[in-house]
Amino acid sequence: MRNPLPHVLRRKTRWFHQADAYVDGRVTPVERDLFEERLEESPELQEHVHETRQLKQMLSGLPEHPAPRSFALNPGMLAERERRKAPLAPRVALQLAQATAVVSIAALVFVGLFDVSSNMNGGAGGNDDAAVPASGDIESANGGNGSGGGADGAAPLGTTEPPGDADGANGPEAFGDDAIDDGAEGSADEDALPEDDRSSGESGASGTEPAGDANAQDASPDLQSRSEQPETGSGSALLYGGLVSLTVLAAGVWIYAKRWLAAYS
Amino acid sequence: MDAKVTTSDEDLVRQSKDGDLPAFNALVERYQVAVYNLCIRLLGNREAAEDAAQEAFLSAYRAIGRFEGGNVRSWLLRIAANQCKDELRRKRRKHRASSLDEIFDTMDAPVEVPDHAESPEDRTARSAVSTALQDALMELPFDQRRAIVLVDVLGYPYDEVATICETTPGTIKSRIHRGREKLRSIVRRNPELFGRQSRSEE
Numbered sequence: 295m296r297n298p299l300p301h302v303l304r305r306k307t308r309w310f311h312q313a314d315a316y317v318d319g320r321v322t323p324v325e326r327d328l329f330e331e332r333l334e335e336s337p338e339l340q341e342h343v344h345e346t347r348q349l350k351q352m353l354s355g356l357p358e359h360p361a362p363r364s365f366a367l368n369p370g371m372l373a374e375r376e377r378r379k380a381p382l383a384p385r386v387a388l389q390l391a392q393a394t395a396v397v398s399i400a401a402l403v404f405v406g407l408f409d410v411s412s413n414m415n416g417g418a419g420g421n422d423d424a425a426v427p428a429s430g431d432i433e434s435a436n437g438g439n440g441s442g443g444g445a446d447g448a449a450p451l452g453t454t455e456p457p458g459d460a461d462g463a464n465g466p467e468a469f470g471d472d473a474i475d476d477g478a479e480g481s482a483d484e485d486a487l488p489e490d491d492r493s494s495g496e497s498g499a500s501g502t503e504p505a506g507d508a509n510a511q512d513a514s515p516d517l518q519s520r521s522e523q524p525e526t527g528s529g530s531a532l533l534y535g536g537l538v539s540l541t542v543l544a545a546g547v548w549i550y551a552k553r554w555l556a557a558y559s
Numbered sequence: 560m561d562a563k564v565t566t567s568d569e570d571l572v573r574q575s576k577d578g579d580l581p582a583f584n585a586l587v588e589r590y591q592v593a594v595y596n597l598c599i600r601l602l603g604n605r606e607a608a609e610d611a612a613q614e615a616f617l618s619a620y621r622a623i624g625r626f627e628g629g630n631v632r633s634w635l636l637r638i639a640a641n642q643c644k645d646e647l648r649r650k651r652r653k654h655r656a657s658s659l660d661e662i663f664d665t666m667d668a669p670v671e672v673p674d675h676a677e678s679p680e681d682r683t684a685r686s687a688v689s690t691a692l693q694d695a696l697m698e699l700p701f702d703q704r705r706a707i708v709l710v711d712v713l714g715y716p717y718d719e720v721a722t723i724c725e726t727t728p729g730t731i732k733s734r735i736h737r738g739r740e741k742l743r744s745i746v747r748r749n750p751e752l753f754g755r756q757s758r759s760e761e
Contacts, residue, residue, distance in 0.1 A: 296569075314736050318735075345746075346743075349743060349746065352692055353742075354711060356692060356693070357689065359595065359596055359605075360589070360592065360598055361591045361611055362605070363613055364588065367580060367616060371617060518705050
C-alpha cells in the first residue's frame with residue numbers, strides 16, 4: 295500500500311501531461327506503447343501515474359446520492375415561476391439605458407470627429423472643395439451607422455442561443471448582451487444629428503476661406519461664419535457636456551436596472 | 560405510466576414541446592438523479608443542490624421549445640451546471656464572500672451522509688475521506704470542478720463533457736489536468752486522511 299507521497303519537484307514534460315490521457319484510456323495504441331516505454335524508464339513518471347490513478351479511484355468512489363424527492367413539475371410551480379419573473383419596468387429601463395448609452399457614446403465620437411475635421415478644414419484655409427470632404431465624412435459616417443432595429447424586448451428573455459442556458463437565471467444577463475448588440479446597430483436619432491452638424495460644419499468650413507477668396511458673395515457667409523465661430527465653440531462644449539451627462543445618466547440607470555433585475559433572478 | 564417505460568427521449572421531448580407536462584415529468588424522473596448528483600458535487604450542499612436541481616428542471620421546461628435534438632441528458636446537465644454557476648454567483652454577490660466556503664454553510668447540510676449498513680469504523684473513515692474530497696473539490700475554480708466532477712466522479716466521456724460545458728474536448732482535457740494537479744497538492748497536504756482510505760481499500 296502506498297501513501298500519497300510528499301511533494302516532489304517534477305519537470306513539466308509532455309509525458310506528465312500525457313499521463314492523464316493514459317490513465318483515462320484516451321491514447322492510441324502507438325501512444326500507449328511509447329508512453330509505457332517511457333514509464334519503465336522513469337520512476338517519477340510511475341509515481342505520477344500511480345497518484346493520478348489513486349486520485350481518480352477516490353473520486354469515482356464518491357457515493358452517488360439518491361434524489362431526495364421527485365423533482366417533477368406541477369402547474370403550481372410553473373405559475374409561481376411566472377410570478378417570480380422580473381416585472382417589465384426594470385427590463386425596459388435596462389434596454390433604454392443601454393440604447394441611450396450606446397447612442398450617446400456614438401454621438402460623442404461622431405461630434406468629436408466632425409469637430410476635428412472642421413478645425414482641420416478651417417486651418418488649411420481651403421477653398422470651396424474643403425466643404426466637400428466634410429460632407430463626405432458626414433455621409434460616410436451616416437452610412438457606417440446601421441439602421442438595425444432596436445432590441446426585441448420580449449424575445450431575448452429566455453431565447454439566448456445555447457439551449458442549455460438556465461432561462462430565468464441567465465435571462466437578464468443574456469438579455470443585456472443581446473440588447474447591447476442590438477443597440478450598437480444604431481437608431482433613427484443618429485440620422486438627425488449629422489444634418490444639424492452638416493449645416494454648422496459647412497458654415498464653419500466656408501468660414502475659413504476668406505483669406506484666399508475676395509468674392510463678395512463669399513464675404514457675407516464668411517462674416518457670418520466668423521461671428522458664429524465663438525457660438526459654435528460654446529455650442530460644441532454644450533453639446534459635449536450634454537452627451538457626457540447623458541452617457542453618465544444612462545450608465546447609472548443601466549447599473550440600477552441590472553441590480554433590480556438581479557433581485558428577481 | 561406506460562410512457563415512462565417505453566417512450567424514447569425524442570418522443571418525450573416532442574410531447575413536451577406540445578405542452579404535455581406529464582411527458583416532461585417522465586424526462587425529469589429519468590434524469591433527476593444525474594442532475595441532482597451534479598448539483599450536489601458542484602455546490603457542496605444538499606439543500607442548495609435541491610433548489611438548483613428544481614430550478615434547472617423549471618428552466619428546462621421553459622426552454623424545451625428551443626431544444627433542437629441531441630442528447631437530452633447532456634442538455635439537462637448543461638442547464639443544471641449553468642444553474643449552479645449562477646447560484647454561486649448570486650450567493651457571492653449577496654454575501655460579498657471572497658471564498659466558496661463562505662457562500663454555503665456546509666455544516667448545515669453536509670453532502671456526505673454515512674451509510675448505516677457499514678461498520679462504525681468504516682463508516683467514519685469513508686465519511687471523513689468523502690467529506691475531505693468534497694471539500695477539496697470546492698477549492699477548485701468552477702470550470703475545473705465541473706470538468707473533474709463530470710469525468711472522474713460521474714464518469715461521463717470527454718466528448719459528452721465538452722458538450723455539457725459548451726467547449727472543446729481539448730479544453731476539457733486541460734481543465735482536467737489542472738484540476739487534478741490542484742487536487743493532488745491538496746491530497747498531499749492531508750496524507751494521513753487519504754492514506755487511511757487507500758489502506759482500507761487495499
